Amino acid sequence: MYIPKQYQEHDLAEAEALIREYSFATLTTVVDGLPWATHIPLELEKDEQGNWLLHGHIARPNPQWRTLQDNPNVLAIFMGAHTYISPSWYNHRNVPTWNYKAVHVYGKASTVEGEALVTMLHKLMARYENATAKNPHSYDDIPADMLKHDLRGLVGLEIKVERIEAVSKLSQNRDTESYNSVVEHLKEMDNPDAKRIAEEMEKTRK
Numbered sequence: 001m002y003i004p005k006q007y008q009e010h011d012l013a014e015a016e017a018l019i020r021e022y023s024f025a026t027l028t029t030v031v032d033g034l035p036w037a038t039h040i041p042l043e044l045e046k047d048e049q050g051n052w053l054l055h056g057h058i059a060r061p062n063p064q065w066r067t068l069q070d071n072p073n074v075l076a077i078f079m080g081a082h083t084y085i086s087p088s089w090y091n092h093r094n095v096p097t098w099n100y101k102a103v104h105v106y107g108k109a110s111t112v113e114g115e116a117l118v119t120m121l122h123k124l125m126a127r128y129e130n131a132t133a134k135n136p137h138s139y140d141d142i143p144a145d146m147l148k149h150d151l152r153g154l155v156g157l158e159i160k161v162e163r164i165e166a167v168s169k170l171s172q173n174r175d176t177e178s179y180n181s182v183v184e185h186l187k188e189m190d191n192p193d194a195k196r197i198a199e200e201m202e203k204t205r206k
Contacts, residue, residue: 001102001104001165001167003165003167006172006173007167007168007169007170007172008166008167009101009103009166009167009168010166011166012164014166014168015103015164015166016044018078018080018101018102018103018166019042019044019078019103019105020044021080022078022079022080023041023042023043023044023078024039024040024041025039025040025041025042025054025056025076025077025078026038026039026076026077026079027039027040027042027056027058027064027074027075027076027157028074028075028076028077029064029067029068029071029073029074029075029109030067030071031063031064031067036063036064036067038058038062038064040056040057040058041056041124041128042054042055042056042076042078042159043055043056043120043123043124043127051160051161052105052160052161052164053158053159053160053161054076054105054107054157054158054159054161055112055120055123055124055156055157055158055159056120056124056156056157056159057112057117057120057121057154057155057156057157058154058155058157059153059154059155060152060153060154060155061153062155065111065155065157068109068110068111068157072108072109072110073106073107073108073109074106074107074108074109074159075104075105075106076104076105076106076107076159077102077103077104077105078102078103078104078105079100079102080100080101080102080103081100081101081192081193081196081197081200082098082099082100082101082102082193082197083098083099083100083186083189083191083193083194083197084096084098085097085098085099085171085182086185089178089181089182089185090174090178090181090182091175091177091178091181092178098169099169099170099171099182099197099201100167100169100197101166101167101168101169101170101197101200102166102167103164103165103166103167104164104165104166105159105161105163105164106161106162106163106164106165107159107160107161107162107163108159108160108162109157109158109159109160110157110158110160111155111156111157111158112155112156112157112158113155113156116156117151117154117155117156118139118151120156121139121154122138122139125137125138125139126138126139168200168204170197170200170201170204171201172204176205179201179205182198182201183198183201183202184198186198186201
């Protein structure tokens with residue numbers, strides 16, 4: 001993706017943190033010569049050598065997975081917090097813009113089925129159940145006949161990560177007075193993303 005130099009995020013730990021927090025990704029490929037996108041959670045894991053892998057699954061009727069044998073190249077887009085920035089917050093005339101954080105992950109994908117897919121689903125359900133439910137259910141709580149039926153409709157994916165591009169556009173090009181004004185205005189907004197961007201901006205200029 002196009003990233004102006006001042007917005008390039010070189011800290012791999014920052015990219016990893018964003019991927020883990022905003023794991024509902026947009027997976028893009030080419031299907032029949034045209035761009036194709038699927039919105040799915042993708043879980044970041046590392047193998048014994050420290051290589052990055054993304055694991056997820058898509059619906060079997062989705063034609064995207066069938067193209068991977070001939071063209072395994074994929075792009076996974078992870079969008080972090082983002083918010084509008086008003087020019088009224090600057091100490092000079094200017095134009096509006098948008099502050100945001102995002103990570104693009106490029107790699108080669110292959111399909112996963114059988115026990116390997118079941119292992120993926122175990123981990124995925126455990127993560128989100130434990131994070132969101134007061135009485136979390138486990139994969140094993142699902143009736144066997146239901147699992148058998150639903151598994152037939154899924155295809156697992158493993159993406160071997162080859163390249164990572166990260167952007168943190170956080171008003172780095174603004175003078176200190178305008179920068180601090182943006183932060184304060186974002187804090188006052190009733191918008192979780194705005195408040196999060198304010199936090200990221202404060203962290204960046206510490």
